[in-house]
Amino acid sequence: MKRQILILVLLILFLDNCISQDKKVSLQQTAETWIESKTVNDKFLIKCYIPENLSKPIDSLPIVFVLDADKCFAMTYDIVKWLIWSREIPKVAIIGIAYGSTDSDWWVKRSRDFSVSKDKTEVWGKFPLAGGGENFKDFLENELIPYIGDEYNLKSENRTIVGLSLGGLISTDILFSRPHLFQRYIIAGPALQWNDREIFTMEKEFSKHNNSLNAIVFNSIGSKDDKERIIKPWNDFNMQIEKRNYNGLIFKTSIIENETHISMFPSALTQGLIFTLNQ
Numbered sequence: 001m002k003r004q005i006l007i008l009v010l011l012i013l014f015l016d017n018c019i020s021q022d023k024k025v026s027l028q029q030t031a032e033t034w035i036e037s038k039t040v041n042d043k044f045l046i047k048c049y050i051p052e053n054l055s056k057p058i059d060s061l062p063i064v065f066v067l068d069a070d071k072c073f074a075m076t077y078d079i080v081k082w083l084i085w086s087r088e089i090p091k092v093a094i095i096g097i098a099y100g101s102t103d104s105d106w107w108v109k110r111s112r113d114f115s116v117s118k119d120k121t122e123v124w125g126k127f128p129l130a131g132g133g134e135n136f137k138d139f140l141e142n143e144l145i146p147y148i149g150d151e152y153n154l155k156s157e158n159r160t161i162v163g164l165s166l167g168g169l170i171s172t173d174i175l176f177s178r179p180h181l182f183q184r185y186i187i188a189g190p191a192l193q194w195n196d197r198e199i200f201t202m203e204k205e206f207s208k209h210n211n212s213l214n215a216i217v218f219n220s221i222g223s224k225d226d227k228e229r230i231i232k233p234w235n236d237f238n239m240q241i242e243k244r245n246y247n248g249l250i251f252k253t254s255i256i257e258n259e260t261h262i263s264m265f266p267s268a269l270t271q272g273l274i275f276t277l278n279q
Contacts, residue, residue: 027077034100035147039138040113045100046144047073048152051084051091062092062158062277063148065140065182067114067167069096070106072265076162079270089277093154097144112136114166116173119195123229133170140174141181160184160276164265166191172199172237175215176206184279185217186272189225189261192233200240212247216279218272220254222264230261250279 032047047069050058066076073096083089099106108129116133149155161182163171168190174181192199221234238253252275256264 045098047096049094059155069098114170162186164188184276188268214248216250220268222259
């Protein structure tokens with residue numbers, strides 16, 4: 001009898017241990033790897049999703065590049081999978097650009113990479129590392145894009161970039177400084193007020209030498225965002241773009257009602273994917 005009780009106790013302890021063991025949640029069809037950047041002089045954690053059961057070769061698969069992937073990759077992964085499942089977008093690969101470190105490290109490094117200058121007005125405070133955006137663009141063009149072609153056979157020129165806030169600023173910058181890098185842009189709550197609205201001047205200079213711009217852009221904000229630092233410059237910039245009447249540019253704006261600078265992002269991403277990928 002004692003032996004049976006002992007066996008029962010041991011069995012209960014064994015089952016309890018099995019149930020209580022922590023297991024990490026994993027995202028299917030994903031991989032991640034570190035890449036050293038010579039231009040930025042730093043390393044990035046690159047997160048990749050490639051859908052299964054492809055009807056076309058991988059090298060023709062459209063690619064969605066996600067900035068701030070420390071925060072946004074899993075969200076983008078889930079939204080993309082839902083939209084693919086419901087046949088609202090075609091199958092796409094996702095490349096997330098992350099730092100793979102602490103929140104404070106991410107916050108500082110994104111200011112370095114998503115701005116091409118220091119903000120002399122300091123409208124959002126001090127960012128001592130700001131101004132490394134040219135190096136980051138070099139990283140995208142000369143290091144990351146060739147890397148994913150070699151590593152994952154992702155070679156399509158059908159590329160989309162997704163950026164929020166400062167990520168939206170650098171995405172807007174790329175639209176006018178290196179428009180050959182991406183064909184589609186999902187821009188959310190862009191920090192266009194940065195450095196006394198220098199992006200306005202940049203677009204103006206671009207327009208002097210270009211009357212066409214082959215790009216599909218979804219540009220959005222939340223209705224509860226900061227009126228002076230986000231909403232007003234966003235409206236002013238959209239009016240400036242509208243006056244240009246660029247040939248080949250498909251430019252859609254959207255105000256996400258009752259949402260803030262951050263809470264608007266899932267909806268903006270969903271709408272942006274559906275709009276840009278179906279053009």
